Amino acid sequence: MGFKDYCLRKSLWVFHFGGASCNNCDIEILDCLTPRYDLERFGILLVGSIRHADVLLVNGSINRRDKDRLLELYHQAPKPLLVVAIGACGCTGGIFAEGITFAGPVDKIIPVDAYIPGCPPKPEAIIAGIVKLAGKK
Amino acid sequence: MSRKTLIPIGPYHPLQEEPELFKLYCDGEIVMDIKWETGYNHRGIEKLSESKSYDQVFFLVERICGICSTSHPFAFANAVEEIVGVEITDRTKYIRSIIGELERIHSHLLWVGLAGHFLGYNTLFMWAWKYREPVLDLFEMITGNRNSYAMFKVGGVRRDIENSKIPAIRKVMAVMRKKLDLLTGAVMDDPVIHARTKGVGILTRQDILDYGAVGPTARASGVDIDVRRDDPYAAYPLVNWKVITAQAGDVFAKVEVRLLEMYESASIIEQCIDALEKMKEGDIALKINEIPQGIGTGRAEAPRGEVFHFVVSDGSNSPARHKIRAPSYTNIATFKKSCIGQTIADATISLAAVDPCYCCTERMAAAYDNSSGKKILNASELIELSMKRTSELRKSGAGHE
Structure with a gap:
């Protein structure tokens, strides 16, 4: 285990990218930070800039307008970076996969480390996914 | 003539949970002009809808917006039922209204929390979202999912609310009233919130009429409109409730309207479950074999205002044309009135005050x-x-x- 991977075991800082989503996953991600679920007890913090982040959460289907921005964010991020695709749309495109503006699921655009399926995934599922990811490294 | 500075907010800004881009043209601290750009959220739903059967469209329109995910199926059901020309059963009406009003409570609590967050009052954010959880638990109990409930279908609902579940709903509503008292007290008595929201982002009655704003945004400026009363659907004509309005038109009035609306919603839910208890279980859907040719319009009052669905049926099993107008589409245009002349710090809360929902509103632009x-x-x-x-x-x- 390299030093950088060792650092990723604790206190993951998370940047949230909401693609062309229906907002449900966004709200459930925010919900993780509120008193009932309280993700911050694992040292997980939502940050405002990708340059501070260890984890990139991507939810929603990615449309043609989002695609370039997602790629740019991925390139700007310090590596190693963990990418998590959240929700049915993030994993596969979901119900919007046949849409006219759909530009491919997240894993066609950037490499993805973990998938958290569900429409929307429950906060418990999101927490379980991220904690498993942190333990894996 | 002083030079204008452009301050971009977005498209991926920590303040927003949805992607959208605001361009604030500022002179010093004062916002002189505002432009907004969307398209980051466009999914082509109206087109997708034409490729799905009527039963599938409900799942699609539910995913227009995750926060008001009942209002779209509600309006779509109203539109299709207008084409078919059926009157749904009373039990269905009550169940639909219960789901709609539970959604209004959770959506308004969500907004109150976010507004608190934008003002730098994070305690309010955490409180409001904590008290929202019991409502989501109710949804999970009734429908099986915390959001996106899949409750609606043409001519009825998919699941019944059995009598055994009613005590739990009643209990949550009783607790909710106490928590609402606490929240209302926290907002109404706080001098900082008064200072930050009173006289900020004022929309006059004339502005509302000019821009065609709807929902709590309009009601906070003294425009007394509510689809639930003006174009009755579901169980709203069968229960007693009143439309909440305020006169001031500033951000504080919008907070006030939303907080008081939650009490009305709780009261509607209580009356609906009382009525449900007296009815026979199971009478929740009509059998509808085909959708005839025709044109239907459906309206529903979402937490943010009027949702409008227009459906053209050619007699096949999927809509020939499906047009959707979400409330934020007209509400967002009022930014031109509410934000200009404010300081940048106040512009943020003025933007948030209409509870804009970009995933509802998303349009694609083509340049000619x-x-x-x-x-x-x-x-x-x-x-x-x-x-x-x-x-x-x-x-x-x-x-x-």
């Missing part, structure tokens, strides 16, 4: 040349054209050395 009427190509289309030209050159051998 004014004089010729020709479509102007965007970057990716230009690249595509360029690639095509290269490949043509390769084929003809002209590009080879």
